[in-house]
Amino acid sequence: MRRPLVAGNWKMNGSCEQNAALVDGLTSGDRGQQAEMAVFPPSVYVANVAEMLADSGIAWGLQNCAEQEKGAFTGEASAVMAKDLGCKYVLVGHSERRTLFGETDEVVATKVQRLVEQGIVPVLCVGETLEEREAGTTIERVGAQVKAVLDQFDSAGEIVIAYEPVWAIGTGLTATPEQAQEVHAAIRDMLVGYSADLAAKTRILYGGSVNAGTAAELFAKEDIDGGLVGGASLKAEEFLKISRAAG
Numbered sequence: 001m002r003r004p005l006v007a008g009n010w011k012m013n014g015s016c017e018q019n020a021a022l023v024d025g026l027t028s029g030d031r032g033q034q035a036e037m038a039v040f041p042p043s044v045y046v047a048n049v050a051e052m053l054a055d056s057g058i059a060w061g062l063q064n065c066a067e068q069e070k071g072a073f074t075g076e077a078s079a080v081m082a083k084d085l086g087c088k089y090v091l092v093g094h095s096e097r098r099t100l101f102g103e104t105d106e107v108v109a110t111k112v113q114r115l116v117e118q119g120i121v122p123v124l125c126v127g128e129t130l131e132e133r134e135a136g137t138t139i140e141r142v143g144a145q146v147k148a149v150l151d152q153f154d155s156a157g158e159i160v161i162a163y164e165p166v167w168a169i170g171t172g173l174t175a176t177p178e179q180a181q182e183v184h185a186a187i188r189d190m191l192v193g194y195s196a197d198l199a200a201k202t203r204i205l206y207g208g209s210v211n212a213g214t215a216a217e218l219f220a221k222e223d224i225d226g227g228l229v230g231g232a233s234l235k236a237e238e239f240l241k242i243s244r245a246a247g
């Protein structure tokens with residue numbers, strides 16, 4: 001039985017004051033019985049948010065990490081530092097990292113390795129562009145992104161995969177539950193090729209303009225084990241509703 005995960009990617013939003021209000025709303029509200037909740041604040045705020053979340057049962061993590069362990073890499077933060085901050089999860093390969101910062105499948109695979117070495121669970125983001133969907137190459141593209149990572153991954157370990165169609169991120173367009181389920185099932189099938197146990201235990205999240213109105217139908221699908229939520233995770237009440245939609 002996979003415990004659903006509802007993860008909030010705050011992207012480059014927030015302030016000390018806004019974060020405190022958001023965390024207060026999340027910790028004092030009803031998250032539902034089933035889902036695990038995690039938040040991904042901008043890295044400069046993670047230590048402060050972690051302090052506020054202590055003993056809340058809500059996990060936290062970075063939105064990205066460096067390929068390198070330490071040294072002269074101005075502006076970067078490493079997996080070792082994420083571990084030091086008590087991060088349980090770290091996002092890797094978000095489409096904004098891939099498109100705006102040129103991260104290739106190989107770079108993403110290296111970051112996953114760095115995180116695994118630290119005992120942190122990577123949340124691997126994959127997804128096709130609109131052009132790829134229209135060309136009928138969605139499964140091929142997503143499959144290649146997953147393969148680049150899993151070929152170097154010990155299937156006894158833990159990973160979370162977030163399927164996020166690029167055309168649905170921050171656009172207000174959500175994949176239909178059927179469109180999402182088709183890709184999630186294909187990812188699950190791929191995982192079976194590595195290990196039946198890995199396929200059974202790996203949570204595959206859907207991301208792309210999820211909101212309180214669309215979450216329940218998406219999460220009801222067999223292979224959708226929760227969501228990675230951007231915009232709607234910045235409003236405590238809405239994010240709580242999304243969490244409750246997971247059970």
Ligand code: PEP
Pocket residue numbers: 009011164168169170171172207208209210228229230231232
């Ligand atoms: C995301 O940032 O991963 C995301 C899915 O954003 P949004 O929910 O705003 O589309």
